[in-house]
Amino acid sequence: MTPERIAQLIRLRHEFHQQPELSGQEENTAARVADLLRQAGADRVLCGIGGHGVAAVYESGVPGPTVGIRCELDGLPIQELSDLEYTSRIAGKGHLCGHDGHMVMVLGVAEALKEQRPKSGRVVLIFQPAEETGHGAIAYRADPQFAEVAPDIVLSLHNLPGLELGAVELCEGPANCASRGMQIVLTGKTSHAAAPQDGVSPAGALSTLIPALANLGAGGDLDDTYALTTVTHATLGERTVGVAPGQAELWVTLRTVSDARMESLMAEAETLVKNTAKAEGLAFEISYDEVFEACVNDRETVSVLAKACADRGVACRLVDQPQRFSEDFGQFGKGAQAAMFWLGAGQDHPQLHNPDYDFPDALIPIGTGIFLSAIDAVLGKTC
Known part of the structure; x- marks a missing residue:
């Protein structure tokens, strides 16, 4: 050239x-x-x-x-x-x-x-x-x-x-890891901050899921068992001190070497969300974005x-x-x-x-x- x-x-x-x-x-x-x-x-x-x-x-x-x-x-x-x-x-x-x-x-x-x-x-x-x-x-x-x-x-x-x-x-x-963004929405019921017992707050579920999801994938050697889960975003309720929250949102990036391991990691994460939401009396939705095989x-x-x-x-x-x-x-x-x-x-x-x-x-x-x-x-x- x-x-x-x-x-x-x-x-x-x-x-x-x-x-x-x-x-x-x-x-x-x-x-x-x-x-x-x-x-x-x-x-x-x-x-x-x-x-x-x-x-x-x-x-x-x-x-x-x-x-x-x-x-x-x-x-x-x-x-x-x-x-x-x-x-x-x-x-x-x-x-x-x-x-x-x-x-x-x-x-x-x-x-x-x-x-x-x-x-x-x-x-x-x-x-x-x-x-x-x-x-x-x-x-x-x-x-x-x-x-x-x-x-x-x-x-x-x-x-x-x-x-x-x-x-x-x-x-x-x-040559490059698989990854995807997992987006979780937890829905309960708002209440006056003076009477939180009248609502269904997702605060407990959110505090449980953040470390639990992170612990599903701790990284390690880049082999077929490799899995890394990274919490990237979380919100709880509205920006107010007068309302006990009724909704929370949590975003997590899932990362693996193989597509097969990604499927199993997704299943583990979804089961964890389902069981946590059920225990707290919450509805939940899971969606995925930025999916890379x-x-x-x-x-x-x-x-x-x-x-x-x-x-x-x-x-x-x-x-x-x-x-x-x-x-x-x-x-x-x-x-x-x-x-x-x-x-x-x-x-x-x-x-x-x-x-x-x-x-x-x-x-x-x-x-x-x-x-x-x-x-x-x-x-x-x-x-």
């Missing part, structure tokens, strides 16, 4: 960084991406996939497999705190997970494919909405347009603060990525445990060989979702190069 092209991609990354859009609201980002893909000579550009998703197809004209390269479009509802010249211009929103950088690396792949198509098969560049909420990949794959571009092999990356800048970690098998890397595809790193002279380390954070990329492994690699953002770099996080521009040519070498390995030399 020439210095001129790298500089162009950096400027583009800064442009995206200034205009973040939240999950499900990526209309302007998607339109800009689609325009850039047309300029980059895509044979077809499909829009509106699973919301604001975009796909670009690069054909070889020779039979062969379809290789997909996936990235994300959405930012976060977090106020950025920085003095960067290109800081977010949208109050309360920021590209604080690096999706701006991920998009630009895949657009770098598009520029390379414009100059030289793969020798066989085709490449599909996947720009997915709503990764942060767990809704995007499911909706993208469920869209009828996806059948036109469904890959046989699909690759993705995520930058990783704490890992040496530009280094790569790869994992065979479980486990992300599992295909062994052969991991080997393709490891060789691509070697071809590019990128330090690559195979690890034997997944990341604790979740990813909806695992949805693309249903019906395709899928693998994600982690690209180091620096050992002392601010963490993902922190208000002072910024994607390191030095990673742009590295990530783009690994993707191109992986495409070469599967479909033949592209550049």
Whole structure:
């Protein structure tokens, strides 16, 4: 990749960084991406996939497999705190997970494919909405347009603060934990604060459930038995001193390595809520949001990525445990060989979702190069 092209991609990354859009609201980002893909000579550009998703197809004209390269479009509802010249211009929103950088690396792949198509098969560049909420990949794959571009092999990356800048970690098998948000509503009956005995307060149930749910999953080794439950939000009654409460709400994040363990953890948590509510004379409702299934890397595809790193002279380390954070990329492994690699953002770099996080521009040519070498390995030399 020439210095001129790298500089162009950096400027583009800064442009995206200034205009973040939240999950499900990526209309302007998607339109800009689609325009850039047309300029980059895509044979077809499909829009509106699973919301604001975009796909670009690069054909070889020779039979062969379809290789997909996936990235994300959405930012976060977090106020950025920085003095960067290109800081977010949208109050309360920021590209604080690096999706701006991920998009630009895949657009770098598009520029390379414009100059030289793969020798066989085709490449599909996947720009997915709503990764942060767990809704995007499911909706993208469920869209009828996806059948036109469904890959046989699909690759993705995520930058990783704490890992040496530009280094790569790869994992065979479980790569990212399953997680979901459990939302519990407890309903009793309000009463005057002077006569609490005339009501049914959820205070006791709430005080029981907070430690009891936390104790269901204490973390530990990242194996098939791993479970972590994290209380993230709780409310009780109204903001008044004159009314004994009649309703409480409790949110808990459930996290496991495997989907099977998630099912058993959900059953344990639901039984605990049911029994506690019954003992206190309360009605209850349980719902789930931001559902992420486990992300599992295909062994052969991991080997393709490891060789691509070697071809590019990128330090690559195979690890034997997944990341604790979740990813909806695992949805693309249903019906395709899928693998994600982690690209180091620096050992002392601010963490993902922190208000002072910024994607390191030095990673742009590295990530783009690994993707191109992986495409070469599967479909033949592209550049």
